[in-house]
Amino acid sequence: MKNFDEVNIGDTLGPLELTVTKDQCRAYAKTSGFGEVAGRFTDEAAAKKEGLPGIILPGNMSLGLLSKLVTDWIGFGGARLIRMGTTYRVPVQPDHALTIHGFVTNTNPDDRTAEIDIWIENEEAERLVTGTATVEFPK
């Protein structure tokens, strides 16, 4: 559990190292109802037909993984992820080693919030998805 008083600018979150399997990607697409609309998240042939190298992760799944980095950092406590912004720069592929990073860029004692930069990297340290998050700590 994370308290506001122990958060400092420059603190790092994670890194979270993971590989999303194609099945996980399909499972996510299914939970959010995207599977029916977009074959590029579930079907290898459909994705290639769109000019993609194969199945890609739904943008929302990347957002979910970035959100998990932040909520893992918060742990079992009352601090809350209250805002997240993402930019999808390069499609994220399953079966590739991904690393999810974050660091605290600012803290605001008045409203007990922390600003965090977050991003997903591939094996070549290329930033596929970048974003920012705000966490609010209990008063």
Place this chain on the structure above:
Amino acid sequence: MVDFDPTIINKVFEHTDPVEVKPEMIKRFCESLGENNPLYTDPEAAKTGPYGGIVAPPSFAVTFRNGRHFFEHIPRFGRRGFDAGKDVEFVAPIHPGDTISLSSHVKEIYEKTGRTGTMVFVVIRSTLTNQKNETVAHIDHRFMNRP
């Protein structure tokens, strides 16, 4: 400057029927993301947490489906737009048993010129409301078009 009908801004074009959040939906969502925080996965442990029981992970908010005609209401400029990113405000946690409906409007349209040429961004805001008519989240979808 990009040309569009200004009266579409802020006009709600869609309001979806409420969807009940079943515990299995949260469970499956957590599994697909490898989620293991007891706040979202362990009903017993979550009782002692800040919400008095399981809640959905914040990013569950982006999984609610827009209505069937959602994409027809997104203004297009040139080639088909793609999902450039999202800005989400998580206003309140989503609890199992909540019923969530979603209403959407065009929030803004703006042009940007970068290294790769001119881009037109269309921002659609979807607001999630629960059964008590409380706002749960605002989701700004950023669609990028190349005219």
